[in-house]
Amino acid sequence: MSYIDGFVIACPEANKDKFIEHARTADAMFIEMGALRITECWGDDVPAGKTTDFRMAVKAEEGEAVLFSWVEWPDKATRDAAMAHMTEMMSDPAKLDPRMDPAKNPMPFDGKRMIFGGFVPVVDLTA
Numbered sequence: 001m002s003y004i005d006g007f008v009i010a011c012p013e014a015n016k017d018k019f020i021e022h023a024r025t026a027d028a029m030f031i032e033m034g035a036l037r038i039t040e041c042w043g044d045d046v047p048a049g050k051t052t053d054f055r056m057a058v059k060a061e062e063g064e065a066v067l068f069s070w071v072e073w074p075d076k077a078t079r080d081a082a083m084a085h086m087t088e089m090m091s092d093p094a095k096l097d098p099r100m101d102p103a104k105n106p107m108p109f110d111g112k113r114m115i116f117g118g119f120v121p122v123v124d125l126t127a
Contacts, residue, residue, distance in 0.1 A: 001075065001120070001121065002036070002072055002073060002074060002075065002121055002124075003072075003073040003074075003075055003076040003078075003079045003118060003119070003120060003121075004070050004071070004072055004073070004118070004119045004120075004121060005070060005071040005073070005079065005116065005117070005118050005119070006068075006069070006070045006116060006117055006118075006119055007067075007068070007069040007070065007114060007115070007116045008054055008057055008058055008066065008067065008068055008069075008114070008115045008116075009058055009066075009067045009069075009109050009110075009111075009113065009114040009115075010055075010058040010059065010060035010061065010064040010065070010066055010067070010109060010110065010113055011064060011065055011067055011108060011109035012063060012064050012065075012108070012109070013063055013064065013065050014063070015108035015109065016042065016065070018108035019040075019042075019067070019108045019109065020040070022105055022106070022107060022108055023038075023040045023069075025099050025105050026099060026100065026105065027040070028099065029097060029099055029100065030071055030082065033078075033081070033082035033085060033086075034073060034074060034078040034079075034081070034082055035071050035072065035073055035078075035082070036072045036073060036074055037071070037072040038069070038070070038071050038072070039069060039070055040067065040069045041067060041068045041069060042065055042067055043065045043066035043067060043068070046065075046066045054066045054068070057115055058113045058114065058115060059113050067109075076118070076120070079118065086100075
């Protein structure tokens with residue numbers, strides 16, 4: 001069964017093109033590591049809630065958009081192997097892929113406010 005990683009971030013609206021470029025570069029690596037599909041979504045209709053909402057979750061500030069993204073993996077084992085590879089690569093500059101080098105492909109958003117997690121699909125309907 002597939003496995004899903006989900007992400008929600010806040011990104012300055014002025015950085016939309018930078019985000020798309022960053023995502024295309026970084027996402028290619030996840031495809032190489034076995035991801036089946038990656039979807040990056042720019043917030044279009046993200047209403048304010050009374051108790052909680054996407055904006056509150058990532059502490060979005062004025063002038064920031066909320067982004068929702070997910071990576072579909074064929075299974076959790078493939079995802080775990082990819083994450084182990086990424087962790088190893090990020091902790092050893094000699095193994096760092098230039099596509100993930102912050103000097104060459106800086107994150108155009110505050111990664112400290114990103115929320116993420118891995119999910120097991122329980123219902124999957126298609127038309």
